[in-house]
Amino acid sequence: MSDRLSTLALCWLVERRDGVTLALCDHDRDLVVAGVTYRAAPGMTPSAIVRAEGLDADTMDARGALHAAAISARDLDAGRWDGARVAMSAVDWSDADAVPIALGEGTIGEVEVRDGAFSAELRGVAARLERAVTEATSPECRAELGNRRCRVAMAGRRRFARVVASEELAEGAGGEAMLLLDAAELSAGAYAEGRMRWLGGANGGLESAVLDSDGARVTLRAAPPFAVEAGVLIEVIEGCDKRIATCAGRFNNAVNFRGEPYLPGIDLLTRYPGA
Known part of the structure; x- marks a missing residue:
């Protein structure tokens, strides 16, 4: 019968955007893997990992019971776990020196809470390919105040x-x-x-x-x-309202303005009376 016993445990390492890190496993006791203690969370059940051959995004779902000390409904509703980085691996819990097998990593997407349990979508790194390759023109600046495209010094702001x-x-x-x-x-x-x-x-x-x-x-x-x-x-x-007048007058940063305020738009013919 021993050959039918599975000694593999699934481990999740979750790092929120605010730096809080959570390590969980689906075993019935805590596991120490590569110096990290994974807390027992046997209620965590993953779906099958969908690995695409082409450029489609890899996805999977993870479901589990809400636990006040780890993942609570309040924190999920508040968005604390939105965009958190997740690394999933499998390890042989019967071997203390076993090397974990990486199964995939990504970020938390849609989260649903229902009947005292949660369901979270995990989106793989291929999902980044869904983002637009080029930017659309706009009269407003597309940079964020203080980032490397804007270059406004935030000291004192x-x-x-x-x-x-x-x-x-x-x-x-x-x-x-x-x-x-x-x-x-x-x-x-x-x-x-x-x-x-x-x-x-x-x-x-x-x-x-x-x-x-x-x-x-x-x-x-x-x-x-x-x-x-x-x-x-x-x-x-x-903050900044992303207008060229504000960029030039308030921040003296028009040279780094990332917009096209003077480019004619589709409303060109309706700007003047009688056009």
């Missing part, structure tokens, strides 16, 4: 502050929210179209998009997933 008060401006999920900070922005509207990083509290590790700002008041495009506590530490990062 990031600021730490604490939340004094918060208010949801629209009821329901996805509604805007307003925060009152203990420090005002350096110039009017500096944080508009920027980002806010939560450094503490229930939202720690998440980011929020900033819609507008006025002094010490910051309006978020969507309320954060969890309640905001007074005094929580945040980092506010200056």
